Amino acid sequence: MKVTVVGAGNVGATVANVLAQKNFASEVVLVDIKEGVSEGKAMDIMQTAHLLNFDTTVTGVTAKIGDEEGYAPTAGSDVVVVTSGMPRKPGMSREDLIGVNAKIVKSVVDQALKYSPNAIFIIISNPMDAMTFLTLKDSKLPRNRVIGQGGMLDSSRFRYFLSKALQKAGYPATPTDIDGMVIGGHSDKTMVPLTSVATYRGIPVKELLTKEQLDEAVAQTKVGGATLTKLLGTSAWYAPGAAAAAMVEAIALDAKKLIPCCVYLDGEYGEKDLCIGVPVLLGKDGAEKIVEYKLEGDEKAKFDESVQAARNTNSKLGDALK
Numbered sequence: 001m002k003v004t005v006v007g008a009g010n011v012g013a014t015v016a017n018v019l020a021q022k023n024f025a026s027e028v029v030l031v032d033i034k035e036g037v038s039e040g041k042a043m044d045i046m047q048t049a050h051l052l053n054f055d056t057t058v059t060g061v062t063a064k065i066g067d068e069e070g071y072a073p074t075a076g077s078d079v080v081v082v083t084s085g086m087p088r089k090p091g092m093s094r095e096d097l098i099g100v101n102a103k104i105v106k107s108v109v110d111q112a113l114k115y116s117p118n119a120i121f122i123i124i125s126n127p128m129d130a131m132t133f134l135t136l137k138d139s140k141l142p143r144n145r146v147i148g149q150g151g152m153l154d155s156s157r158f159r160y161f162l163s164k165a166l167q168k169a170g171y172p173a174t175p176t177d178i179d180g181m182v183i184g185g186h187s188d189k190t191m192v193p194l195t196s197v198a199t200y201r202g203i204p205v206k207e208l209l210t211k212e213q214l215d216e217a218v219a220q221t222k223v224g225g226a227t228l229t230k231l232l233g234t235s236a237w238y239a240p241g242a243a244a245a246a247m248v249e250a251i252a253l254d255a256k257k258l259i260p261c262c263v264y265l266d267g268e269y270g271e272k273d274l275c276i277g278v279p280v281l282l283g284k285d286g287a288e289k290i291v292e293y294k295l296e297g298d299e300k301a302k303f304d305e306s307v308q309a310a311r312n313t314n315s316k317l318g319d320a321l322k
């Protein structure tokens with residue numbers, strides 16, 4: 001398995017680092033426009049190979065926008081992870097990044113696709129749902145091969161906040177004790193943490209927590225990225241990088257894992273012609289199957305709101321879609 005990671009900043013370098021440590025890929029290629037940064041980060045990661053006992057080879061390459069030959073070292077990649085683009089600063093929304101990141105994402109996908117025509121693309125750059133939609137439309141790839149990362153991260157954050165709520169309520173919970181899923185857009189206001197299917201060691205959390213405690217965990221999850229952006233001055237990278245690496249792993253190992261991913265809907269959940277987070281089976285062919293959950297209570301209305309918000313953001317892609 002060969003993986004290209006475009007963007008060697010905070011998230012991209014973390015994806016490469018986690019992939020190396022997981023030790024299932026033969027090769028990871030980091031690409032960035034900043035002279036020497038990919039090469040330096042790849043060398044730094046490789047100097048942990050002996051210490052951490054992995055055999056994945058990580059290399060780095062500098063490739064400017066439009067420098068097609070710069071992508072030659074990425075040729076024949078099975079998966080391309082796109083992290084290139086601006087992160088937000090405190091006070092900004094992910095949607096504020098649309099203008100600058102649409103141009104970057106479009107150009108790197110074009111460049112990578114020329115050398116890896118069979119690759120599965122995992123889109124990280126924000127606003128991720130719109131960037132996934134743009135990639136799908138621009139590349140004309142089949143929808144199983146264009147997948148956005150948001151739900152894997154948001155679900156991991158949901159588990160974390162639920163474990164904190166359970167601890168406060170007297171249960172010795174850790175995030176690994178919790179099952180939980182977040183669907184909808186990867187957006188501060190409209191992501192949809194599914195409290196109906198969240199469990200602590202098999203027990204529905206709604207039986208253990210009050211409505212107020214559950215509502216608080218949901219609210220904390222929704223602004224999870226914004227909270228970290230405020231603390232760090234830029235957006236998060238450890239959990240986002242690990243989430244993307246886990247998706248690459250599910251594809252590499254043909255694991256058919258049920259992971260919430262941003263994919264193109266063509267009638268599923270009653271929606272068409274947009275990319276948004278829903279439960280998906282991830283395997284060697286990418287997004288192999290969309291699984292339709294029965295949404296409970298107000299979850300359907302919240303998902304519908306999230307769909308409207310995603311459509312509204314897509315409408316701002318304007319010329320980038322041409």
Ligand SMILES: NC(=O)C1=CN([C@@H]2O[C@H](COP(=O)(O)OP(=O)(O)OC[C@H]3O[C@@H](n4cnc5c(N)ncnc54)[C@H](O)[C@@H]3O)[C@@H](O)[C@H]2O)C=CC1
Nearest residue numbers: 007009010011032033084085086087124125126128149240
């Ligand atoms: N979907 C998700 O869950 C998450 C998405 N993000 C998004 O991921 C993106 C990257 O975030 P960070 O790594 O923190 O930012 P960063 O600024 O640390 O790294 C971005 C890198 O992209 C590079 N880049 C820019 N244009 C490029 C091009 N044309 N070709 C190759 N490389 C290029 C930059 O030189 C920089 O090194 C942001 O848009 C951020 O909002 C971040 C965290 C989670």
Ligand SMILES: O=C([O-])CC(=O)C(=O)O
Nearest residue numbers: 088094225226229235236
């Ligand atoms: O919050 C951001 O801008 C970055 C991101 O998507 C996340 O960490 O969830």
